Amino acid sequence: MAGSPSPLSTHVLNTAMGVPGSNMALNLYRQDPSTEAWSLIVTGTTNNDGRCPGLITQQMFTPGVYKIRFETGQYWASMGETSFYPYVEIVFTINDPGQKYHVPLLLSRFSYSTYRGS
Numbered sequence: 001m002a003g004s005p006s007p008l009s010t011h012v013l014n015t016a017m018g019v020p021g022s023n024m025a026l027n028l029y030r031q032d033p034s035t036e037a038w039s040l041i042v043t044g045t046t047n048n049d050g051r052c053p054g055l056i057t058q059q060m061f062t063p064g065v066y067k068i069r070f071e072t073g074q075y076w077a078s079m080g081e082t083s084f085y086p087y088v089e090i091v092f093t094i095n096d097p098g099q100k101y102h103v104p105l106l107l108s109r110f111s112y113s114t115y116r117g118s
Helices: 072-077
Strands: 012-014 025-031 038-045 064-070 088-094 105-107 112-114
Touching: 064 105, 088 105
Parallel strands: 012 105
Antiparallel strands: 025 038, 025 064, 064 088, 105 112
């Protein structure tokens, strides 16, 4: 993970239990505009607060389409639970990389939601 503050952040909240979604594996990808293929940028794991700091450096953060894939099935299995969603992918467009973007995941075993924060 990058050492300086990232212009992109995420936060996983386990809304079923009212706790942060800690120790969840995730991957950040960028889509190639000419081929539409996804390129892996970084792999990470959420911390005890459900956050994954340092996702991407400002220099690497360019306009384009990005995707965060959260390994929700593994997360629930680690707690002895099953989940309807084996993973969640959130795809979003960055038009102005000078802004700060926050992409949270609010999660239960049978539902999830997200929004664009800052």
